Amino acid sequence: MQPKVAIRREHGDKAQDAVALSRRLGLPLIDASHADGPALTLEFHRGRLTLCDHREHRARPVFVDIEVAIRRYPSLPAPKRGPLAQAIGRRTRSIIDATAGWGQDLGLLVAMGYRVTAVERSPVMAMLLEDGFSRLAVNSEFCGPFEPPRLVVADAVHYLSDLHAPPDCVYLDPMFPPKRKQSALTRRRLRLLREVVGDDEDRLRLFASALRTATKRVVVKRPDEAPPIADHPDETYAGKLVRYDVYMHGYRE
Ligand SMILES: C[S@@+](CC[C@H](N)C(=O)[O-])C[C@H]1O[C@@H](n2cnc3c(N)ncnc32)[C@H](O)[C@@H]1O
Numbered sequence: 001m002q003p004k005v006a007i008r009r010e011h012g013d014k015a016q017d018a019v020a021l022s023r024r025l026g027l028p029l030i031d032a033s034h035a036d037g038p039a040l041t042l043e044f045h046r047g048r049l050t051l052c053d054h055r056e057h058r059a060r061p062v063f064v065d066i067e068v069a070i071r072r073y074p075s076l077p078a079p080k081r082g083p084l085a086q087a088i089g090r091r092t093r094s095i096i097d098a099t100a101g102w103g104q105d106l107g108l109l110v111a112m113g114y115r116v117t118a119v120e121r122s123p124v125m126a127m128l129l130e131d132g133f134s135r136l137a138v139n140s141e142f143c144g145p146f147e148p149p150r151l152v153v154a155d156a157v158h159y160l161s162d163l164h165a166p167p168d169c170v171y172l173d174p175m176f177p178p179k180r181k182q183s184a185l186t187r188r189r190l191r192l193l194r195e196v197v198g199d200d201e202d203r204l205r206l207f208a209s210a211l212r213t214a215t216k217r218v219v220v221k222r223p224d225e226a227p228p229i230a231d232h233p234d235e236t237y238a239g240k241l242v243r244y245d246v247y248m249h250g251y252r253e
Contacts, residue, residue: 005124005196006030006038008052014044021049025123040195042124049131051124051192062102062189064132066149069107077113083237085112087219087244094167098156098210099200102189103129105173105221106149116149117167119156122197126153157205160213170210173221174203174229182241203229211251218247 006028009018021042022029030037039055050061070076080090084105088095093115097106100118102125109116120126129151137148152159160170175194182190200206207229210218220229224243228236230253233245 004038005040005042005051008032008034008037008041008043010043014047017044021127025127027124040192042127048135049128051128051196053188053192059188062185062192064103064128066103066107066110066132066136069104070111073111076111078108078111080112083239083244084108087235087237087246088112088114088169088171089217089246092168092216095169095171096156096160096167096213097171097173098160098206099171099173100129100151101125101173101193103132104189105171109171110149115147117152118149119152119154119159121153121155123153124196125193126151157202157209160206160209163213166213166215168214168216170214170218171221172203172206172210172218172229174200174206176223176226211247214249216249218251220245220247 007018007022007025008030009015010032019029021027027042028037030041039053041052041054043050043052043061045061045063048063050063052061053059072078080088088109094117095109095114096117096119097109098119100106100120103118106116106118118129120129133149133151175197207218207220220233221242221244222228224238224241228245230247230251232253234248234251235246237244237246
């Protein structure tokens with residue numbers, strides 16, 4: 001089967017990085033002049049690793065931008081306000097974001113000062129995250145009061161079940177269809193993500209593993225109109241387009 005994503009090499013100082021990336025991910029390397037190949041490519045643009053869709057000529061490449069969440073706040077740590085913070089709970093200190101994806105929720109959690117470990121099983125998404133994390137690490141303006149997030153490339157179902165130091169909270173955001181009301185960039189990110197990783201068909205196994213692991217709570221992000229992942233969450237906090245369902249330690253369906 002033809003791989004969905006290739007690594008595209010431009011001339012310049014990142015050409016060798018593209019070769020290394022292709023070896024690391026076991027994905028084909030194509031030159032910028034190459035006319036046909038997978039529609040999706042990983043490429044370096046302005047020093048950032050990006051995912052490009054060559055079917056959309058005018059679309060900008062997409063990359064993991066954790067700083068954007070952090071920059072929203074005039075001072076850090078950001079206040080623990082709003083439905084996400086309410087769902088995470090006042091006594092939570094450590095969080096495993098078991099479905100890291102584009103790292104957007106992760107950025108908010110880091111900005112609010114939680115100790116966050118991100119888990120992602122797609123090697124392509126993990127590379128994009130690693131690149132985003134490396135920018136966070138060199139930019140001291142953002143590192144100030146935080147413990148930088150940690151990235152684990154693994155299937156979270158297994159990772160959670162082997163943990164020696166369980167977190168207070170496991171955060172889950174399984175795939176769901178993009179909504180029309182979301183911004184164009186968010187919809188594009190979700191569409192590309194779905195093409196790269198497919199559907200999270202094992203989300204119930206992940207939920208069960210999260211419930212066994214979190215010492216205080218599991219938080220599941222859902223589209224506002226979708227049913228909960230498991231009946232009768234202990235608490236629910238509604239945002240504009242999504243809600244956060246909370247399952248406390250000891251939850252039984
Ligand atoms: C909807 S996205 C999460 C988006 C993320 N919350 C954000 O703010 O950008 C779901 C992601 O979880 C990952 N994922 C799903 N199940 C997983 C598992 N069992 N272990 C690790 N990653 C998983 C998928 O590969 C995908 O990248």
